[in-house]
Amino acid sequence: MKEIRIEENGRLGPINAAEIPRYAGGGTYARLPRLDQVEQADIKIVGVPFDTGVSYRPGARFGANHVRESSRLIRPYNPATDTSPFAQSQVADAGDMAVNPFNINEAIETIEHNALELTSDGSTLVTVGGDHTIALPLLRAASQRAGAPVAMLHFDAHLDTWDTYFGAEYTHGTPFRRAVEEGILDTEAICHVGTRGPLYGKKDLEDDKRFGFGIVTSSDVYYQGVREIVDKLRDRIGNRPLYISVDIDVLDPAHAPGTGTPEAGGITSRELLEILRGLRGLNIVGADIVEVAPAYDHAELTGVAASHVTYDLISLISDFRASKGMNAS
Ligand SMILES: N=C(N)NCCCC(=O)O
Numbered sequence: 001m002k003e004i005r006i007e008e009n010g011r012l013g014p015i016n017a018a019e020i021p022r023y024a025g026g027g028t029y030a031r032l033p034r035l036d037q038v039e040q041a042d043i044k045i046v047g048v049p050f051d052t053g054v055s056y057r058p059g060a061r062f063g064a065n066h067v068r069e070s071s072r073l074i075r076p077y078n079p080a081t082d083t084s085p086f087a088q089s090q091v092a093d094a095g096d097m098a099v100n101p102f103n104i105n106e107a108i109e110t111i112e113h114n115a116l117e118l119t120s121d122g123s124t125l126v127t128v129g130g131d132h133t134i135a136l137p138l139l140r141a142a143s144q145r146a147g148a149p150v151a152m153l154h155f156d157a158h159l160d161t162w163d164t165y166f167g168a169e170y171t172h173g174t175p176f177r178r179a180v181e182e183g184i185l186d187t188e189a190i191c192h193v194g195t196r197g198p199l200y201g202k203k204d205l206e207d208d209k210r211f212g213f214g215i216v217t218s219s220d221v222y223y224q225g226v227r228e229i230v231d232k233l234r235d236r237i238g239n240r241p242l243y244i245s246v247d248i249d250v251l252d253p254a255h256a257p258g259t260g261t262p263e264a265g266g267i268t269s270r271e272l273l274e275i276l277r278g279l280r281g282l283n284i285v286g287a288d289i290v291e292v293a294p295a296y297d298h299a300e301l302t303g304v305a306a307s308h309v310t311y312d313l314i315s316l317i318s319d320f321r322a323s324k325g326m327n328a329s
Pocket residue numbers: 055056131132158160172173247249261291
């Protein structure tokens with residue numbers, strides 16, 4: 001059947017929900033066009049179906065399509081930022097990367113290569129799905145594109161700066177130690193947000209601090225509140241090129257049960273969205289939303305949360321690109 005889409009400012013937007021019911025048809029993210037349906041895209045959404053790096057429950061390989069399926073209700077105007085991100089920038093769904101599930105090293109290379117290829121036209125990449133292992137190749141690509149180590153805000157219950165698991169260097173618990181070792185992070189401007197839960201030992205925190213990470217715990221968000229946290233994060237990041245990595249387990253399991261390593265006492269989806277909105281104007285060069293494992297989800301709770309986090313990230317990126325004249329006209 002023919003697709004009927006919203007078109008604004010010459011940009012091809014979502015399938016029009018007033019013409020074709022939003023529950024009909026196969027789903028791209030927010031019913032946006034596929035990359036091959038547009039001439040160019042300023043912002044690309046890409047899925048990474050990969051979960052070979054997990055230490056507990058598997059299933060994040062199915063995350064991207066779950067987020068897409070849970071994004072059918074996303075509307076084109078974002079009142080929280082007073083922007084229409086899909087009219088401001090051409091946003092398109094680039095489909096999924098084809099990654100080897102049996103060879104982590106090869107998968108990491110494929111992801112880095114694909115991320116570089118997708119951004120070769122100056123577009124910004126937002127990655128959905130996969131386990132946290134994939135942040136390493138995505139950061140490699142982001143820092144290569146930025147031409148410098150990048151700042152990072154890492155939303156997660158976990159530090160993910162552990163050394164190895166069963167002798168393996170590349171896992172979902174170790175990407176940010178590897179990234180520091182590789183010199184692709186600007187260690188003056190890296191911070192975890194939402195951290196909580198038991199650790200293996202105090203050394204985990206000592207190592208993490210030595211690498212340069214700041215920590216805003218889940219309890220800090222509760223006691224200090226969103227505004228104070230946002231001010232601190234903005235001070236730390238300044239106008240450096242910033243990568244944002246969102247592990248959906250940063251949310252309390254009540255808000256996001258569909259994940260592989262859940263920890264009690266997390267932040268709410270409202271807090272996460274409000275912190276993200278507070279980052280408006282920062283120079284976001286890439287973002288990922290990882291660790292969505294639909295087998296443990298209920299009523300699309302996790303999928304909806306992840307799809308809205310993705311929407312607010314797109315809104316921030318679109319707004320920044322528009323303010324700098326970076327979008328193709
Ligand atoms: N969910 C992520 N990314 N990491 C969790 C690793 C926790 C552990 O295995 O001890």
